[in-house]
Amino acid sequence: MTVPEPQFDELYREVILDHARRPRNRGVLAEANCRAEGMNPVCGDEVALDLLVEDGRIAAIRFHGQGCSISVASVSLLTERLAGRPVAEAQQVMAAFKAMLMEGATPGRELGDLEALQGVAKFPVRVKCALLCWNVLQEGLQQCQTAA
Numbered sequence: 001m002t003v004p005e006p007q008f009d010e011l012y013r014e015v016i017l018d019h020a021r022r023p024r025n026r027g028v029l030a031e032a033n034c035r036a037e038g039m040n041p042v043c044g045d046e047v048a049l050d051l052l053v054e055d056g057r058i059a060a061i062r063f064h065g066q067g068c069s070i071s072v073a074s075v076s077l078l079t080e081r082l083a084g085r086p087v088a089e090a091q092q093v094m095a096a097f098k099a100m101l102m103e104g105a106t107p108g109r110e111l112g113d114l115e116a117l118q119g120v121a122k123f124p125v126r127v128k129c130a131l132l133c134w135n136v137l138q139e140g141l142q143q144c145q146t147a148a
């Protein structure tokens with residue numbers, strides 16, 4: 001089943017299209033010490049994250065999978081925002097991103113370019129696309145913490 005792409009201009013801001021067409025940090029991370037994956041059956045999006053977590057920091061991150069432009073842009077922006085950042089910061093960004101999409105919270109500076117996805121909040125079906133990779137990240141970070 002395929003969900004049609006939304007027709008609203010504000011959803012297609014330049015940054016979203018750019019990341020959807022040329023996703024950053026795509027690939028497999030051979031040295032990853034935790035991995036997680038998930039899917040959004042409503043849209044058919046699939047995301048897997050490879051994480052290398054060292055000394056409480058996301059030393060490296062890659063994603064693979066496929067999906068609609070919103071899901072790909074979200075995971076690409078996620079990897080760009082969080083690569084090299086402390087896990088604690090990742091948790092804060094994740095909470096802020098979810099608040100923006102699920103509660104309509106005003107994005108703070110911590111989101112950086114992720115703010116471009118704010119318009120998705122108006123489209124509940126697409127919120128699942130944008131949140132997929134964040135739920136996968138949450139699972140991946142839990143695995144890392146369990147392993148540590």
Ligand code: ZN
Pocket residue numbers: 040043044045067068069070071129
């Ligand atoms: Zn999707």
